[in-house]
Amino acid sequence: VVIADTPMRSFLKRIIGHSGYWSCERCIQKGLRLTFPGYKKPVIQLSDVNAPRRIDSEFLNYIKGDDTEDNHVNGLHDLSPFIDLDFPMISGFIIDPMHTMWAGALE
Structure with missing residues (x-):
């Protein structure tokens, strides 16, 4: 078992980070890009x-x-060890x- 925070897990697995459209590590779904007034960056829901x-x-x-059609991985040339x-x-x-x-709720 590997215990790592979200950015390190994405790096180790060579997958799209938590702000990508296909970012869920446990399910297969495309997120929706939402923008909120007064918020600096769009979020993926x-x-x-x-x-x-x-x-x-x-x-x-x-x-x-x-056939990596959902863009969850970074590419075939950068596979996880x-x-x-x-x-x-x-x-x-x-x-x-x-x-x-915690970080998402408090930002």
Whole structure:
């Protein structure tokens, strides 16, 4: 199991960061870009609570394949070193509460 904050998890897994459209690490859904008056940056909202789940075996096949259509990965030339270890890329990484709950609620 790997314990890392959100930016480090994205770096280690070589996936799109938490501000990308396809940023959810546990499900497959495209977020919506929202802007709020007085807020400096747009935010990505993931609203489908019933979106299909990402599964370790499917993710490994997907990331190694040529059909990465949802832009969740950074690219075939920058694959995670964990791929060679057949490490569980979904269940093997713990999602930290700081960036998912506390930082988002307090910004």
